[in-house]
Amino acid sequence: MTTEGEDTTTPAAPAGPVRRTAKRAMVGRLSWGLADQAASSMTNFAVGIYVARSLGLAAFGVFSLAWVTYGVVLSVSRGLATDPLVVRFSGVSAASWRGAVARSSGTALGVGVAVGAVCLAVGLAVGGRVGPAFACLGVMLPGLLLQDAWRYSFFAAGTGRKAFVNDLVWGVALVPAMVVAARVDSVAAFVLAWGASATVAAGYGCLQSGIRPRMTGAREWLREQRDLGYRYLVENVGVSGAAQLRAYGLGAIVGVSAVGVVRGAELLLGPFLAVLMGLSLVTVAEAARVLRQAPHRLAKFCLLLGAGQAAAALLWGAALLLVPDRVGEFVLGGVWGSASELIVPVTLGVAGAGLGTGAAAGLRALAAARRSLRSQLLASACYVIGGLGGAAVAGTVGSAWGVAAATVSGAAVWWLQLRSALRESHQTFLPQVRTS
Numbered sequence: 001m002t003t004e005g006e007d008t009t010t011p012a013a014p015a016g017p018v019r020r021t022a023k024r025a026m027v028g029r030l031s032w033g034l035a036d037q038a039a040s041s042m043t044n045f046a047v048g049i050y051v052a053r054s055l056g057l058a059a060f061g062v063f064s065l066a067w068v069t070y071g072v073v074l075s076v077s078r079g080l081a082t083d084p085l086v087v088r089f090s091g092v093s094a095a096s097w098r099g100a101v102a103r104s105s106g107t108a109l110g111v112g113v114a115v116g117a118v119c120l121a122v123g124l125a126v127g128g129r130v131g132p133a134f135a136c137l138g139v140m141l142p143g144l145l146l147q148d149a150w151r152y153s154f155f156a157a158g159t160g161r162k163a164f165v166n167d168l169v170w171g172v173a174l175v176p177a178m179v180v181a182a183r184v185d186s187v188a189a190f191v192l193a194w195g196a197s198a199t200v201a202a203g204y205g206c207l208q209s210g211i212r213p214r215m216t217g218a219r220e221w222l223r224e225q226r227d228l229g230y231r232y233l234v235e236n237v238g239v240s241g242a243a244q245l246r247a248y249g250l251g252a253i254v255g256v257s258a259v260g261v262v263r264g265a266e267l268l269l270g271p272f273l274a275v276l277m278g279l280s281l282v283t284v285a286e287a288a289r290v291l292r293q294a295p296h297r298l299a300k301f302c303l304l305l306g307a308g309q310a311a312a313a314l315l316w317g318a319a320l321l322l323v324p325d326r327v328g329e330f331v332l333g334g335v336w337g338s339a340s341e342l343i344v345p346v347t348l349g350v351a352g353a354g355l356g357t358g359a360a361a362g363l364r365a366l367a368a369a370r371r372s373l374r375s376q377l378l379a380s381a382c383y384v385i386g387g388l389g390g391a392a393v394a395g396t397v398g399s400a401w402g403v404a405a406a407t408v409s410g411a412a413v414w415w416l417q418l419r420s421a422l423r424e425s426h427q428t429f430l431p432q433v434r435t436s
Contacts, residue, residue, distance in 0.1 A: 043167065043170055043171045043174055045267060046171075046174070046178075047174070047178070047190070047194050048067075048263065048267045049267065049331060049332065050178055050182070050190075051063050051187075051190050052260070052264060052267070052332055052333060052335050053332070053333045054182055054185065054190075055185070055186075055187060055190075058256060058257055058260070059129075059187050060260040060263065060264075060335065061251065061256035061257050061258075061259040061260035061263075062129050062130055062133055062187050062256065063133065063187050063190060063191070064247065064259045064260055064262075064263040065130065065133070065247060065248070065251070065256075065259060066133045066134060066136075066137050066187070066191055067263070068240075068243055068244045068247045069119070069134065069137065069244060070137060070141070070144065071240040071243060071244070072237060072240040072241055072243075072244050073111070073112075073115045073119075073141060073145070074144070074145065074148060074240070075233075075236035075237050075239060075240040075241075076111055076115065076233060076236065076237060077107075077108045077111045077112065077145045077148065077149065078148070078152070078232070078236055079229060079230075079232035079233030079234070079235065079236040079237065080107055080108075080111065080222060080225075080229045080230075080232070080233050081104045081105070081107040081108040081111065081149055081221070081229075082104060082108065082148070082149055082152035082153070083152075083228070083229070083232040083236070083284075083364070084104075084225035084228045084229050084232065085100055085101065085104040085152060085153065085156055086152055086155065086156045086284050086288075087228060087284060087288060087364060087365070087367060088100075088225070088228075089101075089156050090155075090156045090157075090158075090284075090288055090289070091158065091288075091289060094157075097153075097156065097157050098209075098211055100221075101153045101156075101209065101211050102211050102212065102213065102214045102217060103214055103217035103218065103220060103221035103224075104149065104153065104221055105146060105149045105150065105153060105211065105213035105214075106213040106214040106215040106216065106217050106218050106221070107215075107217075107218040107221050107222065108145045108146055108148070108149035108213070109142055109145065109146050109149075109213045109215055110215045110218045111145055112141040112142030112143070112144065112145035112146065113141075113142050113215075115138075115141060116137075116138040116139065116140070116141035116142055117138065118138070119134050119135070119137050119138030119141065120134075120135050120138030120139060121138075122134055122135075122138075123135025123136070123137070123138060129187070132186070132187070132188035133187045133188050133191050135188070136188045136191040136192045136195070137191050137195070139192070139195070140191065140192065140194070140195020140196065140198070140199065141195070142199075143195060143196070143198050143199025143200075143202045143203075144195055144198045144199070144202075146199075146202040146205070146213065147166065147170065147198045147199070147201045147202040147205060149205075149213075150162075150163070150166055150201075150202065150205030150206075150208070150209065151163040151166065151167070153209065154166070154208075154209075162208050162209075165208070166201050166204060166205050166208060167201065169200065169201045169204045170197055170198055170200070170201035171197075173196075173197035173200040173201065174193070174194070174197040177192075177193035177194070177196055177197045178190070178193050180193060181193035227369070228367065228369050231369035231370065231372070231373045232369065232372075232373075234373055234376075234377070235369075235372055235373045235376040235377075236376075238373075238376045238377050238379075238380035239376060239380060241380065242380035242381075242383040242384045242387075243383070245384050245388075246383065246384055246387035246388060246399070246403070247259050247262070249384075249387070249388040249391065250262065250387065250388070250391050250396070250399055253388065253391045253392060254391055254395050254396055254399075258391075258395070258396045258399075260335060261335065261338040261339050261342065261396050262339075262342065262346075262396065262399070262400065264332050264335035264336070264338070264339030265339040265340075265342035265343065265346045265400070266346060267332070267339075268320055268328075268332075268339060268340075268343060268346075269313070269316065269317070269320075269346060269347065269350050283305060283357070283358075283361040284361050284364040284365060286301075286361075287301060287302065287361045287362055287364065287365035288364075288365040290365070291365045291366065295425070298362055298365065298366075298422070299362070299418075299422055301362075302358040302359055302361055302362040302418065303358060304358075305357070305358040305361060306354060306355045306356065306357060306358020306359060306411075306415075307355065307358070309351075309354030309355065309357060309358065310351040310352070310354045310355040311351075312354070313347060313350045313351035313354050314347065314351050316347070317343060317344065317346075317347025317348075317350075317351075318347075320343050320347070321343060321344075323340075325337075325340070328340055338396070341397060342396070342397065342400045345397070345400035345401045345403070345404040346400055346403075346404070348404040348407075348408065349400070349403050349404040349406075349407040349408075350407075351408075352404065352407035352408035352409075352410065352411045353407050353410075353411070355408075355411040355415075356379070356407070356410055356411035356413075356414040356415075359375075359411070359414035359415045359417070359418040360372060360375070360376075360414055362418045362421070362422070363375070363414070363417060363418055363421055366421050366422075366425055368417075368421040371417040371418075371420065371421050372417070374417065375410075375413050375414045375417045378410065378413050379406070379407075379409075379410030379411075379413055379414065380410075382406035382407075382409050382410055383403060383406045383407065383410065385402075385406065386402030386403050386404075386405055386406030387399045387402050387403045387406070388402075389402055390402025390403070
């Protein structure tokens with residue numbers, strides 16, 4: 001007996017082979033995500049280590065302030081440009097993808113030009129040791145943001161290999177740029193070298209995709225994606241803005257060198273953070289695919305993702321505790337002594353972040369922008385309060401422990417919001433199940 005509208009002419013494909021093929025495809029996309037982020041993070045890791053060893057703790061603190069500022073601007077670009085692209089244009093037709101990427105990458109480039117002009121003006125006005133670094137960052141922001149936009153565009157299309165190659169180009173271009181910067185021996189020179197090599201990769205991304213970013217399409221893109229883009233903007237800025245407030249506050253309370261110490265401890269987690277960030281490139285797209293193909297599997301997918309990342313962070317942190325001091329001093333130079341004291345709290349903070357990203361991927365896939373925004377604002381507020389409150393009580397170490405406690409608490413908020421969103425989604429689809 002068949003129901004109305006059922007197709008009885010073509011037998012369905014066996015569930016087992018189809019499921020295995022889908023899993024292999026997912027593993028392949030995740031693998032390229034890990035490979036790409038490994039290339040990107042190793043590049044960033046090499047820059048951080050090179051600057052720390054070349055310029056010393058105080059100058060490394062200045063470089064870290066510029067780095068954190070770049071993170072805030074990158075979050076703005078992703079919220080407005082690439083996050084909506086990944087949610088709505090993953091696995092779509094080539095024509096739809098190309099049109100969306102032209103407008104999305106143009107939006108990212110426009111953000112770089114606009115905010116870069118502000119950073120340039122502020123840097124020239126401030127002067128001193130910090131001003132030149134920010135002025136150079138302003139000049140380099142368009143290329144930095146466009147390179148990041150190509151990575152997300154390629155993963156939305158399921159072609160992570162191109163993102164990996166693009167980051168390799170950045171890494172190759174970085175080598176001679178760093179050599180030149182070392183001869184100049186200033187923070188501004190290293191910022192220019194880092195950004196110029198990214199601009200080379202951004203130009204190569206245009207050749208890879210065959211797409212020219214359309215800055216004139218930015219207004220159209222923002223209008224089309226306003227229901228997601230502006231919420232993701234606030235959400236992303238909540239993450240990076242909280243980190244920036246913590247960095248500036250830590251510098252004011254303890255000193256600029258303390259910012260360098262925290263950055264040094266984060267560099268020790270660099271290889272694991274490569275895994276965490278690599279997965280984040282593809283997890284939202286994969287969660288969206290899971291939601292379309294098997295909605296009942298989304299919760300399990302998010303749980304495995306978050307728990308796996310948290311466990312991996314704890315294992316990496318445990319391994320760092322066994323590193324001999326002479327090895328640590330070889331890697332970080334004079335930064336090692338202070339940074340090594342923060343391994344345990346920084347590891348716990350990263351583990352909490354990994355646990356929370358599993359739930360965040362689910363909320364993004366469900367397009368539950370209000371719930372994800374609420375979660376991020378609460379988590380960011382806890383981060384700032386914990387980081388600065390801990391700094392006021394116990395200096396740099398206290399700030400690290402305050403951030404660890406705040407991050408774990410934030411993960412709990414993310415999972416509570418995902419549970420509510422899944423319940424709402426189930427109630428939405430339930431009437432269709434009952435009448436089928």
